[in-house]
Amino acid sequence: MKIKFFLNKRKVELDVEPDKKVLYILKDLSVNSVRKGCDEEGKCGNCAILLDGKLVNSCMLIAPQIDGKNVTTVEGLSENGQLDGIQKAFIEAGVVQCGYCTPAQILAAKSLIDKVKKPTKEQIADAFEGVLCRCTGYKQIYNVFEILKGKSAKSFEKEYKKDYRVVGKLTPKIDAEQFVKADDAFVEDYVPKDALHLYILRSPHAHAEVVSIDTSEAEKMEGVEYILTHKNSPKVFYTQAGQSYPEPSPYDQQVISKKVRHIGDRVAAVAATSLEIAKAAAKKIKVKYKVLKPVFTIEDASREGAPIIHNRDTSIDPLQVGADPKRNIVCRNSGGIGDVGKGLKEADATVDGFYSTPFIQHTPLEPHTAYGYMKNGRLVIHTSVQTPFHVRRILAHILNLPENKIRIIKEKVGGGFGAKQDCGIEDIVGTIVYQSGKPVYYRMTRKEEFTVRTRPAMFMKIKAGAKKNGKITALSVETKADVGAYGPHALTVPMNGCSKTLPLFTCENMSYKVTSYYTNNVVSGAYQGYGVPQTNFAVQMTLGKLAKKLGMKYEDLILKNIVKKGYRLEILKQLGEGREGLAQKLSSCGLEECIKKGLKIYRTWRNKTSGANGEVVQGKGMAIMMQGSGIPGLDSANAVMKMISDGTFMLYIGGADLGTGEDTVAAKIAAEELGVSQDNIAVTSADTDTTPFDKGSYASSGTFFTGSAAYKAAKSMKERIIKATAKILGVKPSRVKIFPGGKVGTASRKLSFKELAMITQSGSGCGQLITSGAFTTQVSPIPYAAHFCQVSVNRRTGMVKVDKYYAVTDCGIPINPALARGQVYGAVLKTIGHTFYEALEFGKTGKCLNDNFTNYPIPGIKDVPEFFEVDFVEVKDPITPYVGKSIGELSCDGASACIGLAINDATGIWLDSWPFRPDRVLKELEKQKS
Amino acid sequence: MDYFVPKSLSEAEKLKKQSARAFYLAGGTILNWKGSPRAERLIDLKALKLEGIKKLKKGVEIGAMTTIQEIAESGDVPASLAGASALFTSRNVRNMATVGGNIAGKFFISNILPILVCYKAKVKYFSNGKKKTVSLDKWLSENEGIIVSVIIENPDRIVKFREEKVAASDFLSVFTSVGYLIAGGRIRDAEISLSGIHRRLFISKEAVKFLNGKKQREIFVSALNEIVQKEIKPIGDVKVSKEVKRRIVEEHIINILSEIKGETR
Known part of the structure; x- marks a missing residue:
């Protein structure tokens, strides 16, 4: 059918299937801001748009429902690159974290503020109740409306460290603008139209062996480009755990195994020109299973004669962690100080308690996504991951490649919370890309999120x-x-x-x-x-x-x-x-x-x-x-800093900002140390080709480890600046100081950082000022x-x-x-x-x-x-x-x-x-x- | 998929009769839930002018295509209907979901249907070339024709409700609504309706018999609760068990009666 509508005041005419979801119509029009956080249940609201000024979920609308109407998305709010007042208020309130739900939240704010200039707390809650956010806890959303009334964030947000200028102060998150405008940020925003789409056929059985698998019918389908099963999957065992090597996790996984061990385990993966074709092809794969007795409780798993889930060789594990797979024991450890028995005897009162907690899912609003391709003989993966360097190492192990043949680029991550700490999808995406030589995009459904990674x-x-x-x-x-x-x-x-x-x-x-x-x-x-x-x-x-x-x-x-x-x-x-x-x-x-x-x-x-x-x-x-x-004595982070020709700085960190503001923290620390404003530090992070090694963002390490690496790089930059200036001025380095505002020199003669950069980078200079900072610690x-x-x-x-x-x-x-x-x-x-x-x-x-x-x-x-x-x-x-x-x-x-x-x-x-x-x-x- | 925008109710009805897998499209929040509609034919009701709230000499008529949010914001509908509508899922959904869709979809976790039952709402529908009006209860059991509007003839009925849910973003667990008139100091025409309890809207038969003819202050919570509890056979889910649902119903009855007694004091 033909539909006409206005998208952000621009007339659009399309010929589409009437049952096509508006979410996908807008995605086809390169509208980033409609984010899909649920399986089209209308529950997360991250795909929201304004339809004739009213907030609605684009996943619950089909083409004719926008015919003749005005559709507004966040892309339409900023004119000539200038942010709208609501977008600015979101940044100032500090309520932008991972940014995945931010566009929908901004539209919720707009739909409200267009009707009510000074909304009550109840009206605000009512306007935002349909937009789920897993990062922010919503509380600071109320501050957005205070800012819109004319208050400054400083009137409700305290600052810290009186003697510092940037650290402890209210400054914008350095990537916030990208999120409030819905610029390209997440993996899904970068996927080209020719990428193959991946669908994973998953096990319907909790415990079974694949006796036979016939992909011939699926292969015949037009648009099917590659199928991976246990037959052509690498035979290497590894752990998906994104932890520093040697990992204290068993090497018990293969990309696709002949044995399936839970409902949802991988059986086959189909790469095709569209997701629909990949799904249809997967349905044609004939699998015969030998169903094995499953175990679902620790009691059953530890019982004498219980089915063995992993009959495996533990000698391949990088660390021996007490595994006994024949008894379904993955690992064990014990220890302590003093003598608990003695302590209990000495006590006047004792208590025994037994507690249990269930499997819980992280539910980041952005599901796992990865897009990979081959370039110049190298495997490149853009992914939503917390540990790009670990992923590179794990993939190199799986594919038997040198690590320098793999590049992992962490794009903006729409919430991780540990779900994305592992090489959870990059293993299968990387394998198919490497084997087929074709570009592949994979995005998990919400249902898959629930069944492949949880809290134990x-x-x-x-x-x-x-x-x-x-x-x-x-x-x-x-x-x-x-x-x-x-x-x-x-x-x-x-x-x-x-x-x-x-x-x-x-x-x-x-x-x-x-x-x-x-x-x-x-x-x-x-x-x-x-x-x-x-x-x-x-x-x-x-x-x-x-x-x-x-x-x-x-x-x-x-x-x-x-x-x-x-x-x-x-x-x-x-x-x-x-x-x-x-x-x-x-x-x-x-x-x-x-x-x-x-x-x-x-x-x-x-x-x-x-x-x-x-x-x-x-x-x-x-x-x-x-x-x-x-983790002291185990984790490490590195940073590299460059002064560029106008005296501003580039900071390269391996740390993976998940929306929590790690890039901003690193920039703030570097700016504080160098006496410049936060704006003078631009951060590039988490690209295994261009940034130095960092263990990644987990174990609560981002601010301290990555921030400290940035501090060390900045401190070293400070020393280089002083040395270079001393040489230019012909004085001893001890006489040179850095002054706030990007100046360096003695009391009588100062150079701006710009002047310093031009001199050092000129033919007669000492060369560009480049430093690095490596951070490891025992405490x-x-x-x-x-x-x-x-x-x-x-x-x-x-x-x-x-x-x-x-x-x-x-x-x-x-x-x-x-x-x-x-x-x-x-x-x-x-x-x-x-x-x-x-x-x-x-x-x-x-x-x-x-x-x-x-x-x-x-x-x-x-x-x-x-x-x-x-x-x-x-x-x-x-x-x-x-x-x-x-x-x-x-x-x-x-x-x-x-x-x-x-x-x-x-x-x-x-x-x-x-x-x-x-x-x-x-x-x-x-x-x-x- | 075929898509049609009929200009008249007759045309819409004709189109529907031509295909067993034809569906009417109103707000689409049920039809488009999880994936695209699996219909062979989609009959969009948007050109039939079924939206809007009209005050009648006696009562109010709500067009079938009126959204739940419009009802929530309307000063022309009875306060309890507006209040309950404002609790329906989220604003994003309320802005699209329609009252007609809610009725036609027989949405079993609806804040709207129990309230309408308690207002003794009538459904005006179009079937076999004619407009007819029946009680909502009857329409829900017969499910006939295209819903044109919902009529509340007596907005002065006393209607109270309570809702309970596990999380704010969740669908309701139990919604309880009680409605009646007072004539000569006694309850008349009572209705009790619950949502979230059964797979379909629950409308009490026995409890209303108990209420009718009584003075408000004569209603004993325990007696009313006992009757309702006997009538319902709750279904539990992973979040709320059937036993808890029974307790919630009891709580709702207590609080609704307490509110009524408080107002009559």
Whole structure:
């Protein structure tokens, strides 16, 4: 049919199929801003457009519905490259993180502000409720409207570090403009029309062997260009885990294996000229399976005679991590300090607790996407990944190529949260591109996201004992993890749960034991928090029970036992990642300050009873938490800096910004060190050809590791600038200083950086000023936080609501305060979702029952607690002048414990398993009655 | 796929009769959900002028193509209908979803249908060349013709509702609505309707018998709840079990009655 409409005031006439979705019509017209975050369920709203001024989901509209109408997208807001006021306000409010949902949010704001100049909080929430965001926690969206009313961000956002000009100050995220304008940013924006589309045929069985596979009918289809099955797949074993080599994860995976180990495992992949053809061809592939008995629980997996999921040779694993595949054990580790048995005997009160947490999905709004091609004999992949350098290494291993034959370019990432830490799709895309020589694009569906990477299910037994005075004498953690069909991060996730909880306390007798099991469940791996949210929940709930037994207030028990600056964390020596760790003396610790600051507010909250029959009761809870800032002695980051001919700088970092602002952090630190403005530093990052090695963005390492590499490169640049200037001026370097505003020289004679650049780069100069900074460390600053909440529990229905939430964080220097705050909001809200309703559910055959946003809701703006505040305590750490500790993962570690303790305060029940669905609450309330 | 934009109701009806796999397109939020419509023929109702809210001498008529958001924002519809409409999924969806589509799709997790039942709304529809008007209840069971409009003849009915959902972005778990008139100090023409409980809209038969003829202050929560609980057979899902749904219904009844009693005090 022929349709005519106005797209951003421009007349468009098209001949399209009437059932073509508007989302795809706009994509064909190169409109980037319509992002597809769900499987056309109308749930995520990231594809929103304004249709005659009204916000609607383009995935739910077909061609005739825009005929004769005005379609507005974010691309139409900025005129002549100038940003519209709303776009500017989004940047100033610091509410742009990964940027994937930003265009839809901007349109939501526009549709509202066009009708109501000064909207109320309720109207704002109403306008934004259909646009899901997984990064920001929505809270700062309200600030956008304050800015639109004429306020400055400084009126509601605090700045830090009085003596600094850029670090700790409110400056725009350096890539924010790209997102608010929906310029090319994500992989999907760069895919050329001639790229082949990939469809993966996935296993319908949880455990089976492929007896035969016949692709002949599929191959005959016009448009089918390549098919990969186990027959032509590389036979190399590897781990998808994006961790530093040697990885503490088993080499138990092949690109496509003859054996399938979970529903959704790869069976074949078809590359065709369109996704529709690839799908149709996949349907013609005839597969005969020998169905094997599956195991879905740790109990079944560990039973004598249980089906063996991986009958494999562990000698190929880069690190021996206690694997026993014949018993379905992926890995195990144990250790501790002191003597827990003795500590328990000495205790006046002891508590045993058993806790469980389910498989949970990360749900970044942008699914995994990758586009690859061959260029000049080299494999190039543009991808949405957290670890481009690890991906290069893993691919080189799979394809038996030198690493210099592979280039990985991380494009902007629409949220990662650990889901994109691994070589999760680049292995299959890279293999097909390399074998076929053809360009291939692959984008996972939302359903696939749910079934191929999750957080493992964990089962934790905690023992704790304490003296009457509250001194904890023993604390032990025993974790069993169901990691599903393959073992990426199988050791490190549960281990991290121990290494980021036990060191919170000064207890002298502590132990841990972790065992991970293969099952035929979905594959698990890294997820923001990396085992800590689960284990911290278990530990703090146990300590909550202990405090009750001792008749103490929880906060008093905690304050009596926490570590402080200067304390040596001996237990960390035991808790390495598949090897010996590093004991560490705390170079800074703001935990006590966080608790005390939070308690001032928390103690003002009064619990009330409401509801028609007094069935709604309130309760309060608090939790403490720690994380790391990268892994000392294991991780590393590098940066290269160039002064270019006008005296501004290029900064090249290997770090992979996931929307959290790592590029901005690096630019700010470099600018601070060099005495220039943030604008003078342009950042290129995460391209294995053009940027130096960086382990990638995981383990909370971005700000500290990549930021410190940028600091070292900038520091070195400063020295070179001084040296070069001294030579030009004919004075000793000790007489030369750098002055703010890009000047260098002595008190009497100064050169601008531009003059310096021109001289050094001229034929008679010393050459372009280029420096590098390599950062490795034996110590890493530990971030701390204390979270406080108040909940309302409906004793009749079991529904629980978070009324108030207050998070106080020691993140060292909040280098970018608005972004740091936004990360806390986002992490907390995400964890509130995990606590109450986010959990994958499986049927008897292992099929996931809620692999979509309709059945697996995630928090929206109306889930934001009425009181939701974030504060920082500014803590100086001597490691570098710009120690920004990690913040995102840390902020995921407390909500569940906090809420669990608050529910206990309200009702007296203990909820020991996530999610706290109403059934569970009611069951515990019933138990309590009986 | 064939696509048609009929100019009249007769033409639309004729087009529909010609193909077993023909569908009417209104807002498209049900038809276009997850992938493109799997219809052989799509009959777009946009040229039939079925949108708009019209105040009648007695009551209000809402065109079938009126969007849920338009109803939510309208000062001409009864407050409870506007209030419930504002809770329907999200604004993005409300801006497209229509009241006609909601009825025709028999959307079992609807905030709109229980409210309309409690207002004793009537459905004007076109079938076999004629416009007819029947109760919403009847239309839902007979499912005949093209919906033209929804008529609320008595917007003064007392209608109260409650909604519960697991997460703000989620569909509702349970929606409960109670409606009635007061004549001579006694309840008359009561309706109780629930959504999210069964696969179809639930309309109480027994509970209304219990309510009719009673004074508002004479209604005991426990008695009403017992009757409703006997009538419903909730279906659970991965988020909310059937037992919890029963508890939510009880909670809704308590709160609605409490609100009513509070207002009559």
